[in-house]
Amino acid sequence: MVGFGAPIALQDLLVSISFLIILAIVNSMEVIASAGVGVAEKVCAFIMLISSAFMQSMSAFVAQNYGAGQITRARKALHYGIAVSFSIGVVMFLITFFHGDALAGIFSSDGEVVFAAADYLKAYAIDCLFTAIFFCYTGFYNGIGKTRFVMIQGILGAFCVRVPVSYIMSIQPEASLFHIGLATPMSSALQLILCVGFMLFLRKKGMLDDKKI
DSSP: OOHHHHHHHHHHHHHHHHHHHHHHHHHOOOOHHHHHHHHHHHHHHHTHHHHHHHHHHHHHHHHHHHHHHHHHHHHHHHHHHHHHHHHHHHHHHHHHSSSSSHHTTTTTHHHHHHHHHHHHHHHHHHHHHHHHHHHHHHHHHHHHTTTHHHHHHHHIIIIIHHHHHHHHHHTTTTTOOHHEEEEEEEHHHHHHHHHHHHHHHHHHTTSSSSSOO
C-alpha cells in the first residue's frame, strides 16, 4: 500500500508546489493580475471537479476489474469514461471560454479583476479538453498499480512545462494572464501524450490482456 500510495502523494505535493510557484510569478506582476488569478483559481476548483471525479471513479472501477483479471472490461471502462468525460469537458470549455467573466463575477464585483480572471480562464478552458481525457488515463493507471508512471508524468508536466512556460510568458514585454495560463494546457498536452504512449507500450508488451484468476 505504501509502494502504491507514496508516488501519488509525492506527485500531488509537487504539483501543488508548482501551482504555488506560478502564483508567485503572477504576484510579481501587479495587484489586479494577482487578484484575477485568485478569483480564477476559485472558478477552476469547480470546473475541474468533474474530471477529478472521473479520475477517482475510474481508479476504483479499474482496480476491481484488474484484480479480477477482467482487464478488457477495465479498458472498455476507460474508453467509455473518456467519451463521457470529454463530452462534458467540451461543455465546460464553451462556458468557461466564452462566459468566464460571468463565472468570475460570482466571486468579485471589481470590473478589472473580473476581466483579468476571465482572461486567465480562457487558457484554463482549453485545459478542460485535455484533463477530461488524461485524468481518465491517470485513474486507469492508478487502478492497475502503475502509480510510479503517474508520478513521473505529473512531475514532468509540472516542472518541465508548466513552471518554465509560465515564467517565460511572464517576462515577455506584453505579458497577459491568458499567455501565462496557457502553460497549464500545454502541460496537460504533454501528460496526455505520455499517457497514450504508455498505453501503447503496455498493450505491445501484452500487459493489458485478461488474466485467469
